[in-house]
Amino acid sequence: xxxxxxxxxxxxxxxxxxxxxxxxxxxxxxxxxxxxxxxxxxxxxxxxxxxxxxxxxxxxxxxxxxxxxxxxxxxxxxxx
Numbered sequence: 001x002x003x004x005x006x007x008x009x010x011x012x013x014x015x016x017x018x019x020x021x022x023x024x025x026x027x028x029x030x031x032x033x034x035x036x037x038x039x040x041x042x043x044x045x046x047x048x049x050x051x052x053x054x055x056x057x058x059x060x061x062x063x064x065x066x067x068x069x070x071x072x073x074x075x076x077x078x079x080x
Contacts, residue, residue, distance in 0.1 A: 003029045005063050009038065009048060012058035019056055022049020031068055035061060038074050
């Protein structure tokens with residue numbers, strides 16, 4: 001079975017100020033896999049909705065159609 005989940009991302013600066021948003025479609029089944037996928041994109045500086053090379057330490061993640069959905073923060077502590 002192939003999974004397709006629409007993932008909404010909201011980017012915040014180091015001190016919690018809103019910056020921008022982005023989205024993409026993930027084929028991962030579990031939420032923790034989606035969060036790990038986002039953390040990898042964050043480390044590679046290839047975040048959806050931003051120019052390549054941009055990175056933000058705080059990303060608010062929502063996966064509205066996932067059966068176990070709940071908001072989640074992905075935080076890169078090496079930047080803060």
